[in-house]
Amino acid sequence: MQALTNRVKDVDRRPMTFGEKIYLPAVLKGMSITFSHMFRKKPTINFPEQTRQFSPVFRGLHVLNRDEEGRERCTACGLCAVACPAEAITMEAAERKVGEENLYREEKYAARYEINMLRCIFCGLCEEACPKDAIYLSETFTPSNYNRKGLIYDKEDLLIPNPLTEKADLAKAKGL
Amino acid sequence: MSEQQLFKVTIDNITINVAPGTSILHAARSIGGDVAPPAMCFYSKLQGSGGKCRTCLVEVSKGSEKDPRPMPKLVASCRTTVMDGMEVKNITSSKVKEARAGVVEFLLINHPLDCPICDQAGECHLQDLGYEHGKAGTRYEFQRRTFHKHDIGPYIQLHMTRCILCYRCIYTADQLTNKREHGVLSRGDHSEIATYIEKALDNDFIGNVIDVCPVGALTDKTFRFKNRVWFTKPVDAHRDCPTCAGKVQLWMRGDEVFRVTARKDEWGEVKDTADGKTGWICNECRFEKKNVNDWVIEGPSVISRHSVIAQGHYLGLKKPEETIVKVMDGQKPRFFMDIHDVSEVNRPNIDLSLIEGPATSDTFNGKQKD
Numbered sequence: 001m002q003a004l005t006n007r008v009k010d011v012d013r014r015p016m017t018f019g020e021k022i023y024l025p026a027v028l029k030g031m032s033i034t035f036s037h038m039f040r041k042k043p044t045i046n047f048p049e050q051t052r053q054f055s056p057v058f059r060g061l062h063v064l065n066r067d068e069e070g071r072e073r074c075t076a077c078g079l080c081a082v083a084c085p086a087e088a089i090t091m092e093a094a095e096r097k098v099g100e101e102n103l104y105r106e107e108k109y110a111a112r113y114e115i116n117m118l119r120c121i122f123c124g125l126c127e128e129a130c131p132k133d134a135i136y137l138s139e140t141f142t143p144s145n146y147n148r149k150g151l152i153y154d155k156e157d158l159l160i161p162n163p164l165t166e167k168a169d170l171a172k173a174k175g176l
Numbered sequence: 177m178s179e180q181q182l183f184k185v186t187i188d189n190i191t192i193n194v195a196p197g198t199s200i201l202h203a204a205r206s207i208g209g210d211v212a213p214p215a216m217c218f219y220s221k222l223q224g225s226g227g228k229c230r231t232c233l234v235e236v237s238k239g240s241e242k243d244p245r246p247m248p249k250l251v252a253s254c255r256t257t258v259m260d261g262m263e264v265k266n267i268t269s270s271k272v273k274e275a276r277a278g279v280v281e282f283l284l285i286n287h288p289l290d291c292p293i294c295d296q297a298g299e300c301h302l303q304d305l306g307y308e309h310g311k312a313g314t315r316y317e318f319q320r321r322t323f324h325k326h327d328i329g330p331y332i333q334l335h336m337t338r339c340i341l342c343y344r345c346i347y348t349a350d351q352l353t354n355k356r357e358h359g360v361l362s363r364g365d366h367s368e369i370a371t372y373i374e375k376a377l378d379n380d381f382i383g384n385v386i387d388v389c390p391v392g393a394l395t396d397k398t399f400r401f402k403n404r405v406w407f408t409k410p411v412d413a414h415r416d417c418p419t420c421a422g423k424v425q426l427w428m429r430g431d432e433v434f435r436v437t438a439r440k441d442e443w444g445e446v447k448d449t450a451d452g453k454t455g456w457i458c459n460e461c462r463f464e465k466k467n468v469n470d471w472v473i474e475g476p477s478v479i480s481r482h483s484v485i486a487q488g489h490y491l492g493l494k495k496p497e498e499t500i501v502k503v504m505d506g507q508k509p510r511f512f513m514d515i516h517d518v519s520e521v522n523r524p525n526i527d528l529s530l531i532e533g534p535a536t537s538d539t540f541n542g543k544q545k546d
Contacts, residue, residue, distance in 0.1 A: 077292030078404035082487055090521040093401045095534035108293045108401050111540045112521045131292050148513040154520055 080126035296392030
């Protein structure tokens with residue numbers, strides 16, 4: 001029969017010799033391979049104490065951006081939700097009232113904004129679609145969770161710390 | 177005049193016969209498709225409209241059979257009638273394309289780029305026009321014009337900055353209602369649509385100015401910021417209305433009616449009803465009937481699949497049969513999580529479609545707006 005690939009190996013069906021029958025040399029050979037690995041460089045790291053460097057195009061957990069005055073940039077235009085191939089983003093908009101100008105940048109804002117991290121595929125299309133520079137994919141992983149409930153991220157989970165009132169938190173989030 | 181002589185017109189190398197007195201725009205629309213020039217101010221259902229925006233400019237390369245000279249300048253197709261043997265170039269003319277890009281630039285000089293906030297986004301004719309015929313950048317470097325905010329009642333939201341002065345709403349108010357309360361004030365750059373004294377327009381048919389407006393200058397206040405049009409599903413519906421034909425389009429999300437509009441044809445104009453009248457709808461149908469039980473639903477509206485409104489509408493969708501119940505001897509599948517238990521969006525105690533104006537922080541903080 002013609003082989004489909006050139007990696008075919010015929011099985012050796014000769015009866016075992018005495019040396020092979022006592023198994024011990026083969027066991028020792030295997031153990032020595034295992035032992036030699038102890039002295040090699042470890043390919044793993046101790047996450048989360050140690051982290052690897054991300055590539056510059058890494059797309060991780062989303063953040064909702066604020067402007068320099070700490071106002072939310074998102075105006076709930078729905079372009080991220082319509083761009084989302086996984087349909088992970090939902091939102092509800094509201095009108096800014098008089099006196100809320102320091103909270104929201106535009107006349108309309110997202111009163112509710114949710115990303116379902118169970119659905120999200122981190123493609124970054126929401127970031128590309130956003131006309132207001134409001135949503136970004138940061139260079140952090142989405143933390144794992146024991147239950148699904150914890151992976152529905154609402155606006156409070158996503159918003160960055162206010163650059164005016166929460167300077168320390170923002171610096172920490174930036175990793176400074 | 178029993179037998180009318182039909183005129184032969186050639187538009188973009190497509191020849192048709194139309195009755196004398198037909199405008200070039202109408203002739204092009206009877207061919208349909210890309211041949212029809214865009215129109216921002218002309219509205220076939222409103223007498224006297226047209227001739228203002230200049231987006232429908234076309235090149236007449238041959239005046240008529242008798243006088244074959246081309247017209248010296250581009251002409252507004254909505255106001256120019258056809259002649260026998262006329263040859264018109266629309267998308268085949270580079271002059272027209274260039275002129276149209278210029279017109280779009282002019283229209284956008286004072287138009288704010290707030291499409292992310294504007295409720296008209298997704299069904300805005302200026303947005304479509306900009307995408308199709310406009311240029312990517314702007315050369316305008318001055319302040320855009322601004323206006324004092326006019327409150328024109330609880331139903332209609334006026335954003336004067338977005339207005340392109342097409343006068344369609346003025347004609348609507350003039351021709352549909354017997355008492356005209358709003359018109360254009362001032363001149364030139366300062367002209368604006370307003371009511372004389374800031375009083376509510378209380379005519380039964382005034383809501384139609386919303387449908388007629390090609391941009392987001394006049395929008396439905398009861399729909400303001402409630403949802404984006406492309407997340408709502410349009411369905412045709414009707415009800416027995418004493419004042420109007422009652423044939424409308426409902427914009428729904430689940431069982432909630434977010435918005436009621438008149439039915440539109442392929443040119444974005446209000447459709448005629450079966451008896452040949454224009455299907456204008458009354459204010460009661462438009463603003464008051466936000467309950468699905470008020471309406472008899474006929475079925476989903478046909479939306480061009482090139483429109484963003486068609487996103488997520490899977491036509492001819494066939495749901496696969498649920499097999500779990502069958503396989504598990506009638507046992508229902510157990511879900512790990514129901515998203516509605518967790519999600520804060522779309523809570524059952526907040527009916528956005530039923531509150532009158534736009535939602536505010538009060539709506540979401542438990543204090544329902546009265």
